Amino acid sequence: MCRLNLRLLFALIYFVSCSLFAAANSDISGVVKSSKGNEAGVWVIAETTDLPTKFTKIVVTDDQGRFLIPELPSASYQVWVRGYGLVDSPKVNAVPGTFINLKALIAPNAKAAAEYYPGMYWYSMLEIPKANEFPGTGEKGNGIPTFMKQQHYWVDTVKNGCQSCHALGSKGIREVPEFFTKMGNGDSFAAWAHRTQAGQAMGYMALVLGRLGPDKGLSLYADWTDRIAKGELPFAKPERPKGLERNAVYSMWDWSTPKFYMHDAMSTDKRNPTINANGLIWGAPEESTNLVPTLDPVNHIASSVRMPVLDPNTPSSTNVPRGPSAYWGNEPIWDGQSSIHNHIMDEVGRMWFAARIRPVPNPDFCKAGSDHPSAKVAPLNESLRQLSMYDPKTKEWALINTCFSTHHVYFGHDANNTLWTSAGPPNSGVVGWLNTKKYLETRDEKASQGWTPIIVDTNGNGKRDEWVEANQALDPKKDKRIMAAFYGVQPSPVDDVIWGQAMDVGFSRIDQPGYLIRLDPGSDPSNTALAEIYQSPEGTFGPRGIDIDSKGVVWTVLSSGHIASFDRNKCKGPLNGPTTAEGKQCQEGWTLYRLPGPQFKGMDPKGSADGAYYIWVDLHNTLGLGKDVPIASSNGGEALIAVVNGKLINLHVPYPMAFFTKNVDGRIDDASAGWKGRGVWTTTGTRTPFHSGDGSKDMYPKVFKVQMRPNPLAN
Amino acid sequence: MKTFFLFTSSLLLLNTPAVFAQSNQEAASLASQSGCMACHKVEGKLVGPGYQDVAEKYKGQPDALEQLSQKVKKGGAGSWGRIPMPAHPQLSDESARVLVTWILKGAPSQ
Numbered sequence: 001m002c003r004l005n006l007r008l009l010f011a012l013i014y015f016v017s018c019s020l021f022a023a024a025n026s027d028i029s030g031v032v033k034s035s036k037g038n039e040a041g042v043w044v045i046a047e048t049t050d051l052p053t054k055f056t057k058i059v060v061t062d063d064q065g066r067f068l069i070p071e072l073p074s075a076s077y078q079v080w081v082r083g084y085g086l087v088d089s090p091k092v093n094a095v096p097g098t099f100i101n102l103k104a105l106i107a108p109n110a111k112a113a114a115e116y117y118p119g120m121y122w123y124s125m126l127e128i129p130k131a132n133e134f135p136g137t138g139e140k141g142n143g144i145p146t147f148m149k150q151q152h153y154w155v156d157t158v159k160n161g162c163q164s165c166h167a168l169g170s171k172g173i174r175e176v177p178e179f180f181t182k183m184g185n186g187d188s189f190a191a192w193a194h195r196t197q198a199g200q201a202m203g204y205m206a207l208v209l210g211r212l213g214p215d216k217g218l219s220l221y222a223d224w225t226d227r228i229a230k231g232e233l234p235f236a237k238p239e240r241p242k243g244l245e246r247n248a249v250y251s252m253w254d255w256s257t258p259k260f261y262m263h264d265a266m267s268t269d270k271r272n273p274t275i276n277a278n279g280l281i282w283g284a285p286e287e288s289t290n291l292v293p294t295l296d297p298v299n300h301i302a303s304s305v306r307m308p309v310l311d312p313n314t315p316s317s318t319n320v321p322r323g324p325s326a327y328w329g330n331e332p333i334w335d336g337q338s339s340i341h342n343h344i345m346d347e348v349g350r351m352w353f354a355a356r357i358r359p360v361p362n363p364d365f366c367k368a369g370s371d372h373p374s375a376k377v378a379p380l381n382e383s384l385r386q387l388s389m390y391d392p393k394t395k396e397w398a399l400i401n402t403c404f405s406t407h408h409v410y411f412g413h414d415a416n417n418t419l420w421t422s423a424g425p426p427n428s429g430v431v432g433w434l435n436t437k438k439y440l441e442t443r444d445e446k447a448s449q450g451w452t453p454i455i456v457d458t459n460g461n462g463k464r465d466e467w468v469e470a471n472q473a474l475d476p477k478k479d480k481r482i483m484a485a486f487y488g489v490q491p492s493p494v495d496d497v498i499w500g501q502a503m504d505v506g507f508s509r510i511d512q513p514g515y516l517i518r519l520d521p522g523s524d525p526s527n528t529a530l531a532e533i534y535q536s537p538e539g540t541f542g543p544r545g546i547d548i549d550s551k552g553v554v555w556t557v558l559s560s561g562h563i564a565s566f567d568r569n570k571c572k573g574p575l576n577g578p579t580t581a582e583g584k585q586c587q588e589g590w591t592l593y594r595l596p597g598p599q600f601k602g603m604d605p606k607g608s609a610d611g612a613y614y615i616w617v618d619l620h621n622t623l624g625l626g627k628d629v630p631i632a633s634s635n636g637g638e639a640l641i642a643v644v645n646g647k648l649i650n651l652h653v654p655y656p657m658a659f660f661t662k663n664v665d666g667r668i669d670d671a672s673a674g675w676k677g678r679g680v681w682t683t684t685g686t687r688t689p690f691h692s693g694d695g696s697k698d699m700y701p702k703v704f705k706v707q708m709r710p711n712p713l714a715n
Numbered sequence: 716m717k718t719f720f721l722f723t724s725s726l727l728l729l730n731t732p733a734v735f736a737q738s739n740q741e742a743a744s745l746a747s748q749s750g751c752m753a754c755h756k757v758e759g760k761l762v763g764p765g766y767q768d769v770a771e772k773y774k775g776q777p778d779a780l781e782q783l784s785q786k787v788k789k790g791g792a793g794s795w796g797r798i799p800m801p802a803h804p805q806l807s808d809e810s811a812r813v814l815v816t817w818i819l820k821g822a823p824s825q
Contacts, residue, residue: 139760189797197801203753210754210761214798321750323801330804 025097027715029068031061032081034104038065041240042083042104043654046094050075051300054254054700058655060246062712070249070715071676072096073300081105082654084240087112114233119169119658120636121234124598124609126224129154129216131602136213143216147511152560154212155600156506156514156542159559159611161208163635164507164544165201165687170638170658172691176225177326188222197323200287200334201687211509236598241652244625244644246712248651251679254700255281255295255302258689259333260288262701265683268667269345271411271493273620276349277669280392281681281703284343284353287317288334288687292353292390295703307338307388310399311358314338327690327697339385342408344419346436352419354406355388357399365446366403372446374526378430378453380404387419387434400439404432404451405485411436412491412498420498423485426508429453429470431486431500431519431529452529454500454517455479460577464522464530470512474578482533484512488546488556493619496521499554501546502533506559514543515583516554516566532575533583536564537590539604545614545663549628557615557632561608563593563643565630596650597637610636613685614663618642622666623680624708625649631680633661640664640680640706651706656693660686661704675714679707742817743824745810749803757822764795766822779819784811 023029028046032039044067047056051073061067069079074096081089081104094100107113114121129144131151136144148154162168176191180198184190196205196218209217241248256262263286269275283293291304317334324330339356346352360382365372368379380403387400387409407424411417417436432451439448455467458480468475470483486500487507497520504514515533522528536543542559549555554566568575571586579585595610603609612632621627625644632641638659639652653659662685670677684701686692692699746752754762764772773779788811790802803811817823 184799187797190792190799193798194801197799202801203750206753206762214762215796218798319748319805321753321801321803321805 023068023097023099024070024715026072026074027068027070028072028077028079028094028096028098028100029713030066030100030102032065032067032102032104034086034106036106039081039083039086039104040065041242041246042081042086044069044079044081044102045655046072046077046079048073048075048077053295053300053302055300056252056655058250058252058653060241060248060712062246066713068713068715070709082116084116084238085113086116110233111231115171116654116657117234117238118597118636118638118652119167119173120597120608120610121169121236121238122174122228123169123224123636124236124600125227125232125234126158126600127220128158128600128603129220139213139215143219144213145211148211148213149511151603152541153505155603156504156559157208157211158506160503160507160542160544161211163611164613165204167635167638167658167660167686167691169636170691172658172688172693172695174225174228175695176229179324179326188226189218192218192222192225194323195326198325199328199688200317200320200322200332202322203320207509211506234598235601238597238652241650244649244708245651247709247714249707249709250653251297251705251707252702253295253297253300253302255683255703256283256285256289256291256293256304256701258697258700259328260285260291260293260701261687261689262286262293262683262685263340264342264663264685265665265681265703266343266345266351267665267681269347269411270619270665271413272347273622273665273667274671275347276345276667279349282343282345282351283683283701283703284340285336286341286687287336287339289336290338292340293701297703297705305390305395307340307353307355307390308397308399309337309357310401314356314358315360327695338388340388341385341406341424344409344411346411346417349392351390351392352409352436353388353390354385354409354421356385357388357401358386360384362403363401372403373524374449374451375403377526378451380428380430380451383428384424387421398443400434400445400449402432402434402445402449404428404430404449406432407487408489410490413493414496418491420489420491422487422489422500424487426484426502426510426512428485429481429483431489431498433525450526452519452521452526454482454484454519454531455529456482456533456581457530457576458578458581460574462576464528474581476578479530480581482512482515482531483510484508484515484517486517487544488614490546490548492548492552493550494548494552499546499548501543501556503544504542504559506542507544513583514541516543516546516556518568530576532580534566534586534589535583536560537587537592539606540564540592544612547615547617547630549617549630550619551628555615555617555630557612558592559611561595561599561610563595563612563615563630563632563641563648565591567591593643593646593648595632595634595637595641596648608636610634612641613661616664618666618680620666620668622668622678623706624675624678631664633663633682633685635660640682653704656699656702658686658692659704660684660692664706675707675709679705681705739817739820739823739825742813743822746814746817746822749806749810749814751814757824762798763800766818770819770821773819780812780815783815783818784808787811787815
C-alpha cells in the first residue's frame, strides 16, 4: 500500500512537471546548462530570416534553467543563450516543435562578462564635474559655461541632450571608431570632436556641446573612452532577471531601413486598445525620412507609406550640414522633410502625426492682427512642426496647417475628440489643440485649432486675468505666464484637465526648472485656461514624459534617475496664489522610485545614472502586469521598467545590445486569449541604429512586442 | 537722359544703407539656414569662436576673405583651440564668401 502511494506520488510529480513544461508544435523548448549546472534567469534567443522580415523571439529561463519559446511562426531558427556572467553560446539550428538542450558558456573573465551589461553600467564611469565646480566659470575658467548654475544642469544635459538620442554606454559609443581617431591624429579629444560632428545631427550635437562647455564635455567623454580602451571595467554588475521578469516574451521584427531611425511606434487607440486588433504597427521616422514604416505582425511584412508635404520648400534633412560618418562616409543618409516625431491612432484607425508640412513662418491668420481667437491672445509667428493625418482605408493624407508647434499628440476623452499637442522646446510658450470632430466635418483647419499661453493663477482669484510675463516680477493684481511649453502632454482620463510636462534646463535651454503642469482649459481655453505648476522634490530634477492612471495620478520620469508619481489629491496647501508661482507647493504629492543600477560616482546615491525617455500607463492591462501599471522606457538599463505594487519589474531586452526606446503603447488583439491576446509595442528609438549590437550598417530599426506569461514556461 | 537717370539711380541704390542692411540680413539668414549658428554666436565662444572675435583677429588682413572662405568649405583646426572646424562642402563658393564677408564685418544683424 505504501509502495503504491509512493508510485502514485512520483507519477503525480512527473505529471505536474510535464504539464508545466508541455511544449506545443509551435514552441521550441529545452534546458540551459553550463559547467556550473542549470542556468536560471538567462535569455534564450531564437532568430530567423525565413520570414518576409527578420524575426526574433526571446524568453528567460526558469529557476531550473528550463525555457519555452512559444508561438513561433513556422521557420528554421538559430537559437542561442545570452546572460549575465556568460558569453554567447554557439548558435544551434532548431524548428518549432523541438526540444533542445543548450550549453551556456561561463564568461572567462570580468571583461568578457561586462560586454553584455546594459549601457548604464559603462556610462556611469563617465566623470561628472563635481558640485563645487558650479556655477561654471566659463571658457577662461573651468570650461563650464556660466549659465550652468548647478551640477544637475550638467547631468540633465547629458541625459536629455546626449542620451535622448543615443544608447550611451553601448559598445558602439563606448568604443571610438578608428575612423575618428585617425581624423584626430590619435588625439582622443579631437576624435570625439570629429565624432560629434558626424552625420546630419551635427547642429544638434553642437548645441548640446555648447551647453556642456565644449572643451569640458569633449575632455570628459574622451577621458571616459580612453579609460575603457585601457581596460577599465564597470564598477557595478547587473542582476539576472528574477520573479515576474522571467515571464516575459520579447518578439521583434525588422522594419524601415538601417539608414533611418524611429521615434515611436503606435498600434492602437490608447483610449480603447482593442482598436486595430492584429492590424498594422505604425512608425514615426522623425528627421530621417518621409517614409512612414508599417509592420504587419501577423504576416511578418514590413512596408511603408510616404507622407507628402504641403510646400516643396519644407526644410529637408538633406540640406543640413554634416561631417563624415564612420559608418556612412559623406552620404547624407536622411532625407526627411516631414519630421514625424510622434503619432496617435483614433477610434477608427486613422493615424494622426506631429509632422512638418511647410517652412517655419506661419500664415497670417496665426499672427498679430488676425481675427483668430487664439491669435488675439497669443499671436504666433513660427511653427516648427504641424499635423498630418492618414486614413488607411482611403489611403489619403490630410495636411493640417497649425500655428503652434507640435511634438507629442494625445486624444482627449471629450466629444470633440480633441487632439492635444505638446510643442517640445519651450519657444512657443503655448499649448495647442485641434478639434478633430470639427476638422473632419469641415476640413477647416483655421477654425478647428486653438492654443493658449500657460498662465498661473498667481493672484489667487480663481480666474484668468491679465498676466505678467515670465521674466517679470509678480503683480498682486495679475497672473503670471510661464515661458514653457509642454514637452509631454496627456489629457486626464478622470476629468477635463490636461496635464503637461515642461523640460528642465538641459533640454529647454532656458533658466527655468522642469515642471508638471496641470492645465484646466475652462469654457474658452484661449482665454480661460489656468495652470498649476509643480516641481519635483528637492534633490530630484528633470521630468520627461507624462501619463495619468485611471485614478488621476500623474506619472513622469526624472533625469535624476527616478520614476515619479504625483497625486494632487494629497496636496495640503493652497494650489493657487503667489506662493505657487515657482511650483514648490505640494511636495507631499510625490512618490519616488529609484531606477535600478549604479549612480555616477560622487553623486547622490538616492538617484541613478539611468535615464528614461518617457513613461506610459497601462490603463487596460495590455501587458498583463495589471491595470494602471506605469512603464518607463529605461535608456540606460536598456529595458522597460514597470512599477507593480510599488516594486520595479525590469524587463531588459538583451538582444540586439543597446535596446533603446522612447515610449510604448499596448494593444489587446483578442481579449479572450489571455496573455497571448495582448502585448505592449515599441520600436528602436535611437537615432543611430547602426551603433546597436556590435555596430553595423546592417542593423535595422525593430518593432518590439513584449508580453507577460503567467509563468516562464507557459505556452 | 533716361539711361543716365537709371545709371545714377542704380549707383544710389548700391550705396544706400538699405542695400547693405538687406545684405547683412540675408547673410545672417544664410548663416542660420546653413547651420553655422549651431556652433557660433556673434559675440563670445559657443563651440567655435564668436564672429566678432574672428573679425577682430583678421582685421586688416587682405587675404582673410579668401583664406576663411576656404576654411569654411574645407574645414580646419588649430586656430581657435583644439576643436576642429568641420568641412562644409555643401556650401557654394559664393555662399561661403557671403558668409565670411559678413563675419569679417562683425556679423551685424542689420
